Amino acid sequence: MQDMMRAVEITEPGGPEVLQQCQRPVPVPGYGEILIEIAYAGVNRPDALQRAGAYLPPPGASDLPGLEAAGHIAALGPGVADWAVGDAVCALLPGGGYAEYAVCPAAHALPIPAGMDLKSAACLPETAFTVWSNVVMRGGLQAGERFLVHGGSSGIGTTAIQVAKALGARVFATAGSDEKCAACTGLGAVAINYRNADFVEVLRGEGGADLILDMVGGSYISRNIKALADDGRMVFIAFLEGPKAEINFAQVMMRRLTLTGSTLRPQSDGAKAAIALELKKNLWPLIATGKVQPVHDSEFALADAAAAHIRMETSAHIGKIVLKVR
Template sequence: MRAITISEPGGPETLTWAEVPDPVAGPGEVLVEVAAAGVNRADVLQRQGNYSPPPGASPYPGLECGGRIAALGEGVTGWAVGDEVCALLSGGGYAERVAVPAGQLLPIPAGCDTVTAAALPEVVCTVWSTVFMGAGLRAGETLLVHGGASGIGTVAIQLAKAFGARVAVTAGSAEKLERCAELGADVLINYRERDFAEELADGADVVLDIMGAKYLARNIRALATDGRLVIIGFQGGVKAELDLRSLLVKRATITSASLRARPPEGKAEIVAAVREHVWPLLADSRLSPVIDRTLPLADAAEAHRALESSAHTGKILLTR
């Protein structure tokens, strides 16, 4: 088959469309014929040499895909060859085929095809496992989402609103904030013009943060009493100082999460919860994937440049 390989750590130009060995579905796995793959910040980090695949995972980038089952490994039940699915992956989505544990499969949801469904598994599983399973966001609480117009952000807004929360977002342009408002965001903050910590002082019950060090102290300032800060990215650096008294005063909690490194059984638990609680929202249009653009798989370098420019809203997809 053909896949996107990384010739060496570096810029987008290191992504190469090449012939590679065909994957094989092992016990408990299925082989998926890929129709489309989602592009995520983690893929950029892997390309740069800063985020290696976990042991045993495909070396090719791509943490989610949509497609059709081509083969079943030993012991797989509940799925059949020809089923249309999307999947949460540990790697290998930027390819014509990928092997994936059966517990990480989801049926194509209502209103989607195998291409649009590729925009869902990584971002939905990330938001559900962190904001709801981990931080326990409840109806009536306020969620602050940094990067509200990103793939993660557009899903987080819709899910939080569907479960009765108030949503505040940060973004860097009026156009992006307008799109966040269309998705249901209640408080719109242009981080280039206003300080979110001042706007939301003592107001956010949960903060979903992609920035890391740069925002740490201000995130704590923005938290309500008993607030929960969830860090899922480090676009603003990895080292910061924090006055621990600010945590004690608010009884605040800081957690972090990485979906990729979880064991298969942990991912299967999250996928099952998403199927139960989130998939019905797609059927009644309370959640819809936001897709900025699609590009051919062979043009993965262009997709990475678009992602790194931060000019997109929602997801960028690579298609066969």
């Protein structure tokens, strides 16, 4: 196997232009880790935050961006017994996905769902781990409940719509254009164009949301509280408008609301391994039957990672953006 690999690094905090090709040593898997020869890598908003200097890698992780990838196992670290060299996998990475090779804990890798290609599989880990852990494990979504996801046309949003629909929930989604709303409707959601409709009024007219998945924050926080049904739950996973807001906590108490949230990357290896087991048991069968599928937006070469970030930051995309590495 080669000693050096192509990669894209962050030369300094800044805009997409700071993403530059480089040569790096091929990483060596440690105890309990696997080395993946990457075919495709997913592009996600945390990558852009890291590029801007606002989302540092956890201790010991690669400084290269990239939190998910699909490819084949090139080497096994000591103590790995459940995988073999050559196995096709997709994996949640601690970093390093914008490269020809990356290492990750073996417990954070999953088999490629039956009938799925590597490009589609590279779209799964970040969104699947995030959606399942927050909508199902943390949010406790049940069949028959009303579920609202903001940013319904994003990678997270399109996955959340399909998962909630498959679990028997009634799904609502906000988006900012007729095209994006049509995409949400096609996946099974009641789409709300936030530019000409108030999601609070829509949800209150339906009895309120039992669960809201929010990645906007800011002004949406107090509006989400108004949109919740009594005993409703709200789960935060990002704050595109910012993490601060003034809210009336009396409403939280009187209506018995639950406000919670999580971010994936800082969680322990054990916590991520537990999520992976949940995905393999519960979500992978839904993918195998076609009830949940990645929604593709666009593909860029590894060398064009900056263009992929520009595409993502315009918010014009519908679904996932990937980098073709090989």
